[in-house]
Amino acid sequence: MTQATAGVDLGGTKIQAVVVSAGEVVGQSRHPTPNTNAADVVAEIVAAIHSALDAAGMTTPDLRAIGIGSPGSVDVATGHVSKARNVPGFMDDVALGPSVRAAFAGTPVLVDNDVRAAVMGEFRKGAGRPFRNFMGVFVGTGVGGGLILEGELRHGRGNAGEIGHTTVKPGGRRCGCLRLGCLEAYAGRMSIEQTARHRLEKGQKTKLFEIMERKGRDRVTSSVIADALDQDDRVTVELIDEAVEALGVALANAQNLLELEAIIVGGGLGDRLGEPFVRRVEQAMVGNLRFPEQPPLVLGTDLGDLSGAVGATVLIEYRS
Amino acid sequence: MTQATAGVDLGGTKIQAVVVSAGEVVGQSRHPTPNTNAADVVAEIVAAIHSALDAAGMTTPDLRAIGIGSPGSVDVATGHVSKARNVPGFMDDVALGPSVRAAFAGTPVLVDNDVRAAVMGEFRKGAGRPFRNFMGVFVGTGVGGGLILEGELRHGRGNAGEIGHTTVKPGGRRCGCLRLGCLEAYAGRMSIEQTARHRLEKGQKTKLFEIMERKGRDRVTSSVIADALDQDDRVTVELIDEAVEALGVALANAQNLLELEAIIVGGGLGDRLGEPFVRRVEQAMVGNLRFPEQPPLVLGTDLGDLSGAVGATVLIEYRS
Numbered sequence: 001m002t003q004a005t006a007g008v009d010l011g012g013t014k015i016q017a018v019v020v021s022a023g024e025v026v027g028q029s030r031h032p033t034p035n036t037n038a039a040d041v042v043a044e045i046v047a048a049i050h051s052a053l054d055a056a057g058m059t060t061p062d063l064r065a066i067g068i069g070s071p072g073s074v075d076v077a078t079g080h081v082s083k084a085r086n087v088p089g090f091m092d093d094v095a096l097g098p099s100v101r102a103a104f105a106g107t108p109v110l111v112d113n114d115v116r117a118a119v120m121g122e123f124r125k126g127a128g129r130p131f132r133n134f135m136g137v138f139v140g141t142g143v144g145g146g147l148i149l150e151g152e153l154r155h156g157r158g159n160a161g162e163i164g165h166t167t168v169k170p171g172g173r174r175c176g177c178l179r180l181g182c183l184e185a186y187a188g189r190m191s192i193e194q195t196a197r198h199r200l201e202k203g204q205k206t207k208l209f210e211i212m213e214r215k216g217r218d219r220v221t222s223s224v225i226a227d228a229l230d231q232d233d234r235v236t237v238e239l240i241d242e243a244v245e246a247l248g249v250a251l252a253n254a255q256n257l258l259e260l261e262a263i264i265v266g267g268g269l270g271d272r273l274g275e276p277f278v279r280r281v282e283q284a285m286v287g288n289l290r291f292p293e294q295p296p297l298v299l300g301t302d303l304g305d306l307s308g309a310v311g312a313t314v315l316i317e318y319r320s
Numbered sequence: 321m322t323q324a325t326a327g328v329d330l331g332g333t334k335i336q337a338v339v340v341s342a343g344e345v346v347g348q349s350r351h352p353t354p355n356t357n358a359a360d361v362v363a364e365i366v367a368a369i370h371s372a373l374d375a376a377g378m379t380t381p382d383l384r385a386i387g388i389g390s391p392g393s394v395d396v397a398t399g400h401v402s403k404a405r406n407v408p409g410f411m412d413d414v415a416l417g418p419s420v421r422a423a424f425a426g427t428p429v430l431v432d433n434d435v436r437a438a439v440m441g442e443f444r445k446g447a448g449r450p451f452r453n454f455m456g457v458f459v460g461t462g463v464g465g466g467l468i469l470e471g472e473l474r475h476g477r478g479n480a481g482e483i484g485h486t487t488v489k490p491g492g493r494r495c496g497c498l499r500l501g502c503l504e505a506y507a508g509r510m511s512i513e514q515t516a517r518h519r520l521e522k523g524q525k526t527k528l529f530e531i532m533e534r535k536g537r538d539r540v541t542s543s544v545i546a547d548a549l550d551q552d553d554r555v556t557v558e559l560i561d562e563a564v565e566a567l568g569v570a571l572a573n574a575q576n577l578l579e580l581e582a583i584i585v586g587g588g589l590g591d592r593l594g595e596p597f598v599r600r601v602e603q604a605m606v607g608n609l610r611f612p613e614q615p616p617l618v619l620g621t622d623l624g625d626l627s628g629a630v631g632a633t634v635l636i637e638y639r640s
Contacts, residue, residue: 145577147577147578154469154579155579156453156579158579159579161577162576163576163577166572166573166576167488167572167573169490170489170569245490249487256482257467257483257486257577258474258577259477259478259479259480260476290479290485291479
């Protein structure tokens with residue numbers, strides 16, 4: 001009889017699982033997300049939890065509950081997920097919670113939004129601990145965000161925190177959501193890749209895709225972008241400059257409206273580019289502040305790529 | 321012995337005073353703001369309160385307290401005001417609260433931010449009554465805003481709600497705050513006037529300033545703009561189109577971040593242009609929403625140009 005919980009962060013590239021006991025991560029594992037169908041993805045989530053349990057020297061009966069942070073539209077009451085564009089088979093309705101519960105002998109499973117989980121992870125276990133008012137901004141494949149206001153996660157009508165789809169340039173670059181000029185169209189990894197490919201096709205020179213192939217990747221990952229920056233690849237440098245400017249505008253707009261204590265910048269790209277990137281974003285933000293003499297603290301995450309998985313275990317505490 | 325309170329909205333053009341008893345406005349008066357110095361402005365505030373008392377058939381001993389909503393930087397603890405660009409002499413420190421208190425035989429005076437007062441007025445006595453989560457946007461000389469989140473006025477560090485200085489067009493029109501592309505640079509009356517004058521000087525035809533002179537005004541007031549729109553003055557039509565577009569971007573950005581129940585649009589220009597303007601702003605906003613199928617209600621104010629003065633009496637209840 002223990003109080004261990006498992007947390008899972010489901011992403012388009014990877015499935016990150018952790019086992020938490022007495023407030024500490026005692027086991028973790030990372031599995032690639034299958035690029036086939038929903039059944040395979042669910043099986044891989046189950047496998048990732050088993051790997052994390054193994055790493056912790058535990059088995060299913062040691063688990064009190066499992067939390068899963070998922071992209072897409074999440075029905076917290078039923079554990080069903082849909083409209084997750086980046087996860088194979090998850091555009092359709094998937095009974096994620098019930099399936100995982102069945103695989104773990106009826107252990108309760110809580111499914112919630114992945115960004116919400118990550119924000120709660122940083123709030124309770126990471127860089128957000130000192131604050132009652134902050135925003136988490138996760139710069140990865142897309143750009144997600146979440147708000148802690150007066151010590152509470154802001155839900156709104158269920159989708160509050162969508163900083164990635166605030167407009168930073170009316171009539172600007174086309175976003176995955178089909179609107180023009182969203183923050184995500186400039187700072188999301190997917191959009192950066194597409195824009196770089198477009199520029200390559202128009203004859204601009206870039207080493208970005210050579211680096212991608214040399215690293216054996218089939219997409220421009222955060223580490224591919226980091227390598228291209230290290231090599232001063234002009235197209236990549238320009239695209240990251242534009243991402244920083246866009247983040248500066250969006251973060252300042254949020255700050256001017258809400259006067260937060262801090263803004264925490266994470267996500268695959270944010271974590272990989274690290275402190276220098278966070279400082280550049282801060283500088284771009286300050287230039288757009290109404291009261292630049294009173295900026296919020298701008299920080300990286302404490303938990304890095306574990307924010308979401310650890311946060312999924314934090315959400316369990318809040319729902320039970 | 322009654323429970324009457326007086327409320328004052330101090331603006332660059334006018335001083336609006338009300339007397340409220342048993343929750344009803346029982347007297348009101350409006351005086352022009354002197355364009356001379358701070359002492360004259362304070363004297364005129366005192367005169368406006370006396371006029372409102374007269375209208376209510378009351379005298380100083382009937383007043384329990386006086387609330388004043390002021391632009392600029394307000395020290396709520398001391399009642400001092402400074403940095404109010406549009407009020408003569410109020411760039412320097414003015415002992416507004418103590419001076420008014422002395423003029424009313426020691427009656428307690430509360431001074432707070434004018435926009436905060438207006439938001440509280442609509443929240444408790446106006447269009448915001450049904451909601452626990454809304455934003456008030458006041459389009460006047462400048463553009464102010466305030467947020468009610470989970471039934472509480474958001475203060476932040478003291479200046480939350482500055483939607484007027486969120487960026488709607490990076491590198492765009494110069495704002496009074498000296499930054500480029502703020503909402504206020506497109507939707508504020510002062511900026512609209514300056515831009516129209518600039519276009520006139522560059523040879524574009526506009527009747528805006530003839531209408532202003534014919535109405536005996538020395539600035540482009542909201543009613544001057546309304547008349548020019550009625551006459552299909554092309555420059556004015558274009559500038560209001562741009563104001564609507566800018567409001568659409570800024571309101572959608574706030575909505576995407578916060579998922580509010582409603583947005584209330586008021587202020588001198590918002591109230592004067594009325595329902596057709598509010599509907600246009602709503603339409604422009606919906607086009608920029610992440611979830612256009614779940615828009616907030618977009619409403620005009622209930623209290624019109626009394627939002628601020630009535631709100632100043634509401635703030636008294638909250639502080640005492």
